[in-house]
């Protein structure tokens with residue numbers, strides 16, 4: 093989809109505004125008028141912040157998907173295992189509830205996967221319900237009844253389980269998918285002097301995949317050329333290849349020219365985060381800041397589609413700021429990108445060594 097933002101108008105904007113209003117966001121006196129004005133932008137930013145997305149006030153593919161998913165209330169539709177997997181906040185509430193009750197349903201990510209079906213059937217057996225793996229009003233009601241009994245529920249410390257399970261402890265044989273972000277018509281951010289992010293990401297992807305292959309890993313590079321690929325097309329392709337580790341490569345940007353340094357991201361939403369993702373992302377950002385002498389901006393939990401959709405382990409890497417007056421121009425130098433690739437490799441090695 094083409095991103096929708098400030099100044100856009102039409103049916104799609106009405107749809108966005110209607111969804112925001114249903115979620116309780118204030119759109120000003122004008123309401124859902126089909127005009128993407130300041131109130132709509134503020135509401136979108138707040139929505140993005142709450143859901144751990146990039147708070148840019150623009151509705152791209154990821155934010156649109158989250159808006160749709162946020163609209164699903166528990167019990168409004170039947171939930172069950174099908175392909176493609178059902179997604180939404182109703183699935184998320186189901187997972188949270190089952191998880192609190194001690195049923196192992198895998199990552200709490202709003203996706204109805206096979207592990208969730210097993211947990212649902214387990215719960216139904218325990219509650220004396222029909223063992224059909226289908227969650228409708230009856231199962232939700234049973235889950236709610238239990239909620240009233242149990243009040244002392246530990247939150248925010250959910251172990252990782254199948255999300256983040258890595259079968260190998262060394263690079264030989266490790267399956268790594270690499271997505272150099274943007275490409276084609278999607279340029280990413282631009283540095284002064286015209287250097288665009290899509291080229292740097294690609295150079296880093298090529299360099300890193302060469303290093304990984306030399307170390308015995310098998311690599312799936314999502315693009316080795318300047319082509320346009322949709323966000324969800326990327327995660328689907330990576331997921332279908334079944335990697336042990338997925339890396340999404342970006343370079344950061346900021347309106348403030350002072351921003352510099354390396355950062356990484358792993359999957360998390362307001363209720364769950366991947367422990368293994370955090371560890372892996374931590375080793376990578378450590379290596380980047382140490383070896384390149386860049387400020388350490390640490391690792392953060394985010395709900396980006398690239399992190400949520402690709403299992404079992406996905407890390408987004410942002411080695412530097414393209415907009416920084418010193419860091420930016422250095423990125424045009426292939427040697428500097430080569431050093432970034434080596435640092436990422438060292439980060440992965442350090443992570444695997446301590447699994």
Ligand SMILES: [Zn+2]
Pocket residue numbers: 273274280281289342343
């Ligand atoms: Zn980017």
